[in-house]
Amino acid sequence: MEAAAASLSGSNIFHRNYRFSRSINRSRYIASGSRYFSNSDLNTQNHSVFKGPNLSNVQIQKRNLRLQTNCALGVCTFPENVMESHHSHVAEEKLGVLLLNLGGPETLNDVQPFLYNLFADPDIIRLPRLLRFLQRPLAKLISVLRAPKSKEGYAAIGGGSPLRKITDEQADALRMALEAKNIHANVYVGMRYWFPFTEEAIEQIKRDRITKLVVLPLYPQFSISTTGSSIRVLQRIFKEDAYLSRLPVSVILSWYQRQGYINSMADLIEKELGKFAKPEEVMIFFSAHGVPVSYVEEAGDPYKDQMEECIYLIMQELKARGIGNDHTLAYQSRVGPVQWLKPYTDEVLVEIGQKGVKSLLAVPISFVSEHIETLEEIDMEYKHLALESGIKNWGRVPALGCNSLFITDLADAVVEALPSAKALSASTENDKEAEYDPLRYLVKMFFGSILAFLLLLTPKVVLAFRNSLF
């Protein structure tokens, strides 16, 4: 399997496993000074991913397996389809590729409104439906409290996020890589939390009268909090628009298994290892952006599994090249009072330093551009911590950015996704089975709300929240 792709209707992926709501309110975009608030009043039902509250691990595994199986049954892309799509689509169609990314503040003044947009996302702060009215006030509060710390980070990397510039460059490189394969496509960039917002990209796609669209999130591994959140925005916009609901769309949900991606990561690691005096003694330290444990254990986020598989594949590739270094995986960038995926990067760095590891190569793994968490958190905070903990030789693998092997592989992924493009309106029938069960929903919301209130009232939680934000 090269990449997991699905039509935007998600009949094979989202509506069956993620149970996205079909009663979605019309969105509003309110411009207020430099702040743009996205009102995605989505049903909390949307967040019960794979697993209901009482499912056992076996049941979760079965559901996850069903996701994989669904993927294998018709929505994945296969290289043998490529030539066919190439011939039939090139002449008469106007192809669009939409790159989805997180977005980042471009100036220090953008930091708080950017954080507001992030925390107002119900896929980032997941509240029970009955508490959903608190989403925006909570987002406002947390963004104001968090802003000073975030601003320090952005100030340290030059006053803003480089994400827009890098993503634009990747879009351009991808357009050229497709051109080299004789495929003419417009490539658009849609950010989730800052300019250019996904909604702006979609408006441009409509103006350009695109006739087929491939959606490519720039996250190799799927998480509810990243790709899932961006796809939800698309689903809302597409359902409300006659032209878009008829547009054939193929969504590439994850692509961490692609050989081109694995090879280009292995190339970068091999190259950086070569800069150490004794490359074979270097510990390869994969650091992934974390997610709260509840995403994986309660909501069934496949992120952790995909991350582990991705690292396994990279290490296999390195082994095939005769590189058998020790390696480890840890999770960085946790925010707030809840448990995040472990082990935590900062704690592991201290541990391995104390155990006597002398050389370490940090490999950022969940993202393909440089950003605040590579340039500030890894290059500054973690490097400092590692050196303090006894590590003598520090290296860091750069993000893939516009690496040509990588971009060519993304172009291949786009071509392979073309045959599975399907209009949202074509799959309404398939969606019927995803209608939610009102009884289960009520029970879940009832207990969820009680739990949330109890948690909010716990002084320990209030304290932990304060400590973790500043």
Ligand SMILES: C=CC1=C(C)c2cc3[nH]c(cc4nc(cc5[nH]c(cc1n2)c(C)c5CCC(=O)O)C(CCC(=O)O)=C4C)c(C)c3C=C
């Ligand atoms: C795969 C990558 C990412 C996952 C998963 C993810 C989940 C996630 N993030 C937050 C909170 C914050 N993220 C912030 C910045 C940020 N996050 C990612 C990637 C993932 N996030 C990137 C690439 C960036 C940087 C963007 C940039 O400006 O360069 C921030 C803001 C920065 C800060 O204050 O630390 C926050 C906050 C949560 C809560 C979450 C999962 C629930």
Ligand SMILES: [Fe+2]
């Ligand atoms: Fe993040």
